[in-house]
Amino acid sequence: MDAMNLSNAKTSLNRLVEGWRGAPGKPVFIGPYGVPEAVITPLVxxxxxxxxAAVAWDIETAALRAARLDCTPGPQPLSLRELSTDAGCAKPPVPVLESRGVPRGGADLAVWPQARDDARQLMLAATPETAMAVLRVLAEVLQGRAARVESRCxxxxxxxxxxxxxxxAAVVTTRTTPRPPGRRGGGSRETVELVAIDKIVW
Known part of the structure; x- marks a missing residue:
């Protein structure tokens, strides 16, 4: 990997980023006198x-999360506003419909009991930024806009x-209960079940 001293990094940063726009290049070590203390890397x-890191986390924790799906009672309907309160946030980071408790165009939300405990733990053991990230990505899942990766659960x-x-990073595990076949309209929306809330630390 290439190494740069601090002064060269300052003068070359513009050129470096411009070059990465065309084709992602290698990360570059930087530090005083060329001794690496930090790294600049293309976003990709x-x-x-x-x-x-998420794949490794999924492999390591899949059995624990899968076991939750055998617990009774199962998932219970919950609004994103209620979940925000559990996580220690004054309000959700996205607008929520009063009538349904989820973002406009979103699926209904149901939360497994241990996942609700996970949300409450965020208030005690995580930063407010983590709780907000969890709620934001969950809102995106409800709206079908989040990137989702099949879990080993x-x-x-x-x-x-x-x-x-x-x-x-904040990680949410969910699954979707499909809309009943042959039904249309508001009475038969999909439901997203929140199974777990985790974080990956490095």
Whole structure:
């Protein structure tokens, strides 16, 4: 990997980023006198590293999360506003319909009991930024806009990852109960079940 001293990095940063726009290049070490203390990397490289960390996390924790799907009672209807309160947020980070408790165009939300406990733990053991990232990515899942990766938990589960601050990421595990066949309209919406809330730290 290339290394640069601080003064060269300052003068070359513009050119470096311009070059990455055409084709993502290698990360570059920087530091005083060429001694590496930090790294500058193309965004696509960072995103790949985050995805690989999430895959490792999924493999390691799949059995624990899958076991939740055998618990009784099962998932209970909950509004995103109520979940925000559980997580220690004054309000959801996205607009929520009063009538349904989810963002406009979103699926209904049901939360497994242990996932609700996960939300409450965010208030005690995570930063407010982490809670907001969880709620934001869950809102995107409800609206069908979040990137979802098939989980090793099985049973139709997927996970979605949100980088919080470059030091850790928020992860939500969900599964979708499809709309009943032959039904249309508001009375037969899909339901997203929130199975788990986790974070990956590096």
């Amino acid at each position: 490289v960072w995103q790949r590293l985050l995805a690989l 099985g049973q139709g589960t997927v996970y979605s990852v949100a980088d919080v601050d470059g030091l850790h």
